[in-house]
Amino acid sequence: MRRIGYWTRGYGERDAASVTRTTWQAWLLTDAPASRGQAAWGRRYRLWRDFSRNPLAMAGLILIVLLVLAVAFAPLLALQDPAAQNLPQRLAKPSAAHWLGTDELGRDVFSRVLFGGRVTLGMVVAIVLLVAPFGLAVGCVAGYAGGMADRVLMRVTDVFLAFPRLILALAFVAAIRPGIPSTILAIALTAWPPYARLARAETLTIRGADFIAAVRLTGASATRIVLRHIVPLCIGSLIVRVTLDMSSIILTAAALGFLGMGAQPPSPEWGAMIATARRFILEQWWVPLVPGLAIFVASLGFNLLGDGLRDVLDPKQR
Amino acid sequence: MSRLRTFAAAASSVPITLFGLVLVTFLIGRVMPIDPIIAIVGDHAQNDVVEAARLQLGLDRPLAVQFWLYVKLLMQGDLGRSVMTSNPVTRDIAQYFPATIELATVAILIAVAIGIPLGVLAAVRRGSWVDHGVRVFCLAGHSIPIFLLALIGLLVFYATLGWTPGTGRSDVGLEGMVPDVTGFLTIDALLARDWESLRDACAHLVLPAGVLAYFSMAYIARMTRAFMLDALSGEFVITARAKGLSAARVIWRHAFPNIAVRLVTVLALTYAGLLEGAVVTETVFGWPGLGQYLTISLLNADMNAVLGATLVIGLSYLLLNLLADAAYRLLDPRVR
Numbered sequence: 022m023r024r025i026g027y028w029t030r031g032y033g034e035r036d037a038a039s040v041t042r043t044t045w046q047a048w049l050l051t052d053a054p055a056s057r058g059q060a061a062w063g064r065r066y067r068l069w070r071d072f073s074r075n076p077l078a079m080a081g082l083i084l085i086v087l088l089v090l091a092v093a094f095a096p097l098l099a100l101q102d103p104a105a106q107n108l109p110q111r112l113a114k115p116s117a118a119h120w121l122g123t124d125e126l127g128r129d130v131f132s133r134v135l136f137g138g139r140v141t142l143g144m145v146v147a148i149v150l151l152v153a154p155f156g157l158a159v160g161c162v163a164g165y166a167g168g169m170a171d172r173v174l175m176r177v178t179d180v181f182l183a184f185p186r187l188i189l190a191l192a193f194v195a196a197i198r199p200g201i202p203s204t205i206l207a208i209a210l211t212a213w214p215p216y217a218r219l220a221r222a223e224t225l226t227i228r229g230a231d232f233i234a235a236v237r238l239t240g241a242s243a244t245r246i247v248l249r250h251i252v253p254l255c256i257g258s259l260i261v262r263v264t265l266d267m268s269s270i271i272l273t274a275a276a277l278g279f280l281g282m283g284a285q286p287p288s289p290e291w292g293a294m295i296a297t298a299r300r301f302i303l304e305q306w307w308v309p310l311v312p313g314l315a316i317f318v319a320s321l322g323f324n325l326l327g328d329g330l331r332d333v334l335d336p337k338q339r
Numbered sequence: 340m341s342r343l344r345t346f347a348a349a350a351s352s353v354p355i356t357l358f359g360l361v362l363v364t365f366l367i368g369r370v371m372p373i374d375p376i377i378a379i380v381g382d383h384a385q386n387d388v389v390e391a392a393r394l395q396l397g398l399d400r401p402l403a404v405q406f407w408l409y410v411k412l413l414m415q416g417d418l419g420r421s422v423m424t425s426n427p428v429t430r431d432i433a434q435y436f437p438a439t440i441e442l443a444t445v446a447i448l449i450a451v452a453i454g455i456p457l458g459v460l461a462a463v464r465r466g467s468w469v470d471h472g473v474r475v476f477c478l479a480g481h482s483i484p485i486f487l488l489a490l491i492g493l494l495v496f497y498a499t500l501g502w503t504p505g506t507g508r509s510d511v512g513l514e515g516m517v518p519d520v521t522g523f524l525t526i527d528a529l530l531a532r533d534w535e536s537l538r539d540a541c542a543h544l545v546l547p548a549g550v551l552a553y554f555s556m557a558y559i560a561r562m563t564r565a566f567m568l569d570a571l572s573g574e575f576v577i578t579a580r581a582k583g584l585s586a587a588r589v590i591w592r593h594a595f596p597n598i599a600v601r602l603v604t605v606l607a608l609t610y611a612g613l614l615e616g617a618v619v620t621e622t623v624f625g626w627p628g629l630g631q632y633l634t635i636s637l638l639n640a641d642m643n644a645v646l647g648a649t650l651v652i653g654l655s656y657l658l659l660n661l662l663a664d665a666a667y668r669l670l671d672p673r674v675r
Contacts, residue, residue, distance in 0.1 A: 077471075077474070077475070077478075176355055176356070176359070177359070179356050179359070180356055180359030180360060180362075180363060181363075183356050183359070183360055183653055183656060183657045183660070184360070184363070184649075184652075184653045184656065185611070185612070185614060185615035185652060185653070185656055186615065187615045187618060187619075188614075188615060188618065188633070188649055188652050188653065189363075189649070189653075191618070191633065191634075191637060191645075191649075192364065192367050192645055192646065192649040193367055195637045195640070195642070195645055196367045196368065196642075268481060268482055272482075272484050272485075275484050275486075276484065276485070276486065276618075276619050279484075279486050279619065279622075280618075280619070280622060280634050280637070281634075281637075281638060282637060292484070292486075295486065295487070295490070299486075299490060299623075302490050302493065302494050302498075303494065303498050306494060309490060310487070310490070310491070313484060313486075313487035313490070313491075314487075316484045316487065317479075317482055317483050317484065317487065320481075320482035320483070320484070321478060321479065321482035324478045324481050324482050325478060328474075328478065
């Protein structure tokens with residue numbers, strides 16, 4: 022009897038658990054959602070299930086989350102002030118006091134790499150915030166308006182696409198002054214054209230859709246149609262593009278720093294750190310390699326994440 | 340006929356893009372805070388000398404007139420004089436560009452030789468560990484900063500193993516031994532039948548070209564995989580398999596020719612991208628090419644040289660893009 026009671030209790034509990042789980046899953050996965058919110062969350066949940074099934078994409082997500090946390094809590098995690106010099110301890114090997122050794126001025130490499138992440142991620146976020154809305158606006162306007170506006174805007178886009186990104190950024194930075202603000206401006210100047218192209222292509226496919234014609238019949242203005250009906254549909258592919266572009270932006274910023282045209286040396290920017298430490302590559306190889314690995318990990322994280330997102334959000338391109 | 344016409348339509352946009360390219364470089368050259376005159380006459384020049392230089396350069400005239408003069412000189416192949424080398428920029432570029440082309444060409448050969456087979460293999464074994472391995476390899480190629488790879492390459496293959504020579508294009512002892520005919524050291528050595536110089540030039544090429552090739556290799560492999568998956572799902576492939584052809588024959592004789600045209604397009608675009616990577620690679624390897632010329636001019640604020648090099652690279656980029664487009668339109672009968 023006891024045994025039966027045990028089983029029944031067990032079953033009951035398990036049943037209750039599985040019922041509660043299936044109810045919210047069922048609510049999300051239903052074929053007949055009762056509200057727009059339910060449909061939207063259901064779609065998001067399905068995308069998440071697809072996404073989380075891809076181990077590479079999840080690895081990318083975890084890398085990026087760790088990176089963001091490390092950068093956010095850099096002052097707590099750092100072993101010492103990234104600018105504190107200690108000349109007797111210069112070029113020390115990795116040890117308990119200096120987890121990743123010290124550089125040519127005795128500064129702690131681990132702390133500098135952490136704070137360097139702030140510089141890099143800050144630049145990346147600034148560039149994306151400048152570039153994505155601008156490219157989206159240019160592309161949507163060109164695609165929806167068509168005609169002369171389209172031709173002029175796309176010609177300008179083509180001119181900027183005609184330069185290799187790093188070369189144009191280099192010339193631009195040289196003309197103003199090397200530093201973080203000009204790096205952001207220079208990369209932004211070279212990064213927007215692909216977004217404009219993408220948004221235009223998406224707009225062209227959406228423009229002729231029946232629901233747009235229906236909205237137009239109800240008397241909606243062109244501005245309203247673009248902002249409320251076209252832009253939201255471009256966001257998906259834009260997110261994929263932004264994530265994949267992050268790594269390219271990180272690499273360009275690091276290359277500018279490495280060539281002496283980006284962030285300037287006292288700043289713990291990763292590219293600039295490698296540039297000052299590259300002469301120690303043969304003896305104290307960890308000094309230039311650690312920031313290099315940081316660039317690699319950050320860039321790889323965004324690439325893995327973007328790749329996974331593309332599979333989920335943009336299955337045509339797989 | 341119609342194919343030629345669509346190509347002509349595509350080519351007709353080139354002059355406008357070209358004009359934009361020149362305008363952008365011109366404007367970049369004019370917004371700089373470094374006074375171009377001080378760079379020429381020096382910090383301590385008398386006022387009348389500065390004024391004379393300003394008049395001589397036409398900097399007192401309206402911007403539109405200056406632009407017109409700039410374009411006129413450009414048409415005559417005059418990009419101004421480099422302050423650093425005191426040579427005309429055009430001559431400097433003619434001297435440095437072949438080294439970059441040589442490096443980029445060897446790099447793309449390496450990238451094709453490894454990238455295409457990898458991409459085909461990944462497509463044929465889709466979903467297997469080979470496919471995942473290729474995918475990770477490609478993503479790593481897109482993620483690694485090229486200067487880090489170059490430094491690791493020097494550390495491992497030059498400093499530790501001693502398999503390759505160090506930086507530069509040739510050994511000091513062999514420098515200038517080969518008469519300069521084409522500017523490509525390997526071809527010049529071949530023409531002069533100087534086998535020692537040829538061997539040395541090749542040895543110096545391997546590491547920088549290999550480093551430069553990785554990024555393009557990743558891109559080529561990825562595109563090959565995507566194209567190949569597309570081709571392998573075609574009905575003609577099913578037919579070929581049903582006829583009992585061997586797997587190798589189906590892949591290389593039936594599926595591959597169908598993706599070749601699209602691959603040519605990818606190659607032209609990749610080659611254009613290599614010019615960009617060459618800037619960083621050349622800096623690390625002390626390779627006397629256009630990229631190193633550009634970075635040295637940048638650090639010396641030698642604006643004529645910077646803009647000249649930028650314009651030449653932009654122009655090559657544009658031409659290669661046009662070539663990619665042309666190859667696609669002319670070779671693929673499905674594009675009309």
